[in-house]
Amino acid sequence: MEDRTVIKTINAEGIIGQHGYRVSRLCVSMGRQLGLTERAITELSIAGLFHDLGKIAVCRAILEKPGKLTTEEYTEIKRHSEIGYRILGSVRGMENMAEFVLYHHERWDGKGYPRQLKGGEIPLYSRVIGLADAYDAMTNNRSYRKALSKKAAIQELLRNSGTQFDPELVGEFIKTL
Incomplete structure (x- = not known):
């Protein structure tokens, strides 16, 4: 399968979709806000675009479930960052971006996944992607809830700061918002 077909298939499955593009754009804005180099911003943008790539291996019924996930379903969802890491890591030149994808669900307090990294142990770009991902998820409709307003999403970010x-x-x- 040629590369364009792979990208079209991934988009058709909703793995990248508009969410990936929005996260990527937020990452670019944040990279500029932080004064990163253009090369670093490009890497951050690409990692933001592909941050959910691993969801290609997660059952669609789980991804689109309208209600609360079971423990088993949540465990399945959590695998996506490691799967995305393996996929991107197998592409020459994407190794750094693969690492950013791996850690985008780590939390500042160490209660994230997959490695329970804490604070500065989490790569900067993973922390940026995590913020952009959360903000975009909050401000757009999901199968399990309606979108929050920009103001409510900002309040949620502030509430979870630290x-x-x-x-x-x-x-x-x-x-940047």
């Missing part, structure tokens, strides 16, 4: 999210990055992220 626990789920890097408190310094939350302030910078809000400036």
Whole structure:
């Protein structure tokens, strides 16, 4: 299968979709806010675009479930960051971006997944992707809930600053909005 067909298939499955593009754009804005180099912003943008790539291996019924997930279903969903890491890591030149994808669900307080990294142990770009991912998920309709307003989403980011999210990055992220 040629590369364009793979990308079309991934998009058709909703793995990248509009969410991936929005996360990527938020990552670019945040990269500029942080004064990153253009190369770093490009890497961050690509990792943001593909952050949910591993969901290609998760059962669609789980991904689209309208209600609360069971423990088993949540365990299945959590595999997506490691699967995405393996997929991207197998592509020459994408190894760094694969690592950012792997850790995008780690939490500042160490209660994230897959490795329970804490604070500065989490790569900066993974922390940025995690913020962009959470904000976009909150401000767009999901199968299990309606979108929050921009103001409500910002309040949620602030409420989780220092626990789920890097408190310094939350302030910078809000400036980009």
